[in-house]
Amino acid sequence: MRKLSIIGMPMDLGQMRRGVDMGPSAIRYAGINERLKPLFDEIHDMGDIPIGRPEVVIDKESNLRNLDLVAEKSTLLAEKVDEVIQSGSFPLVLGGDHSIAIGTLAGVSKHYTNLGVIWYDAHGDLNTAETSPSGNIHGMPLAASLGIGHHSLTDIGGYSPKIKPEHVVIIGARALDEGEKILIKEKGIKVYTMHEIDRLGMAKVMEETIAYLKERTDGVHLSLDLDGLDPNDAPGVGTPVMGGISYRESHLAMEMLEEARIITSAEFVEVNPILDEKNKTARAAVELMGSLFGEKLL
Ligand SMILES: NC(=[NH2+])NCCC[C@H](N)C(=O)O
Numbered sequence: 001m002r003k004l005s006i007i008g009m010p011m012d013l014g015q016m017r018r019g020v021d022m023g024p025s026a027i028r029y030a031g032i033n034e035r036l037k038p039l040f041d042e043i044h045d046m047g048d049i050p051i052g053r054p055e056v057v058i059d060k061e062s063n064l065r066n067l068d069l070v071a072e073k074s075t076l077l078a079e080k081v082d083e084v085i086q087s088g089s090f091p092l093v094l095g096g097d098h099s100i101a102i103g104t105l106a107g108v109s110k111h112y113t114n115l116g117v118i119w120y121d122a123h124g125d126l127n128t129a130e131t132s133p134s135g136n137i138h139g140m141p142l143a144a145s146l147g148i149g150h151h152s153l154t155d156i157g158g159y160s161p162k163i164k165p166e167h168v169v170i171i172g173a174r175a176l177d178e179g180e181k182i183l184i185k186e187k188g189i190k191v192y193t194m195h196e197i198d199r200l201g202m203a204k205v206m207e208e209t210i211a212y213l214k215e216r217t218d219g220v221h222l223s224l225d226l227d228g229l230d231p232n233d234a235p236g237v238g239t240p241v242m243g244g245i246s247y248r249e250s251h252l253a254m255e256m257l258e259e260a261r262i263i264t265s266a267e268f269v270e271v272n273p274i275l276d277e278k279n280k281t282a283r284a285a286v287e288l289m290g291s292l293f294g295e296k297l298l
């Protein structure tokens with residue numbers, strides 16, 4: 001039996017542009033339930049993790065924005081994701097800014113020996129307090145999940161690291177900070193930048209990604225930041241970068257993941273309806289979910 005559990009994580013504490021906390025509502029409004037219903041035997045919308053309206057606080061010692069709050073809320077999400085997997089359901093998390101991946105991965109990773117991660121993003125999200133140009137935690141979740149960074153972020157769920165660098169594939173990168181570039185080289189993280197996507201084509205990129213992860217992992221989490229897409233196709237994001245992955249290429253990527261049957265959990269993040277055009281970005285997210293979960297035209 002194929003079961004899906006939708007978890008909303010309306011957290012915008014990992015960055016400064018308000019509105020991304022409305023991401024889960026925008027995605028629900030775009031018709032996620034109706035769209036995915038034919039693809040599963042059961043869908044449970046678990047509602048949202050309670051975030052409230054906390055005030056922004058800069059952690060004095062680390063210079064990180066909302067460190068304690070992000071850590072506290074991430075723990076709640078990790079527990080919910082863990083519970084969903086235990087119940088035999090596929091966890092689909094709706095963000096929220098990308099800092100929510102810290103909690104998602106804390107809940108997912110304990111169920112696998114070698115969890116793989118596809119990080120579909122314009123950014124590397126590999127910063128730490130030391131390398132971050134912004135102090136925004138949404139630029140740090142991949143580093144934190146690798147066990148790099150402030151202990152409040154790396155130790156969510158009581159264990160670290162959640163993933164190994166050789167089990168990560170970044171797709172769509174086109175804006176990397178200096179510290180991130182160093183980390184990618186140092187750790188040997190596999191990255192398909194826009195250059196490789198242009199050069200090889202998305203089909204080849206996904207073939208290679210799938211073969212690479214199949215060989216070394218026993219589950220794969222898809223962390224899809226909508227800013228991985230081109231801002232023309234997904235304008236409703238807080239940190240848009242020109243020259244991104246097209247809507248069509250993204251559908252192909254999702255379809256190939258579905259065919260390969262490797263994805264065991266997923267999250268769609270950074271949908272900000274305040275910055276969006278008529279909910280276009282949330283609608284794109286729902287359409288991509290359709291492809292990821294096996295929607296066929298014929
Ligand atoms: N999840 C994201 N949209 N991250 C954007 C991060 C931007 C920049 N690298 C920073 O650390 O602030």
Ligand SMILES: [Mn+2]
Pocket residue numbers: 098121123125138225
């Ligand atoms: Mn991101």
Ligand SMILES: [Mn+2]
Pocket residue numbers: 121122123225227228239
């Ligand atoms: Mn991004």
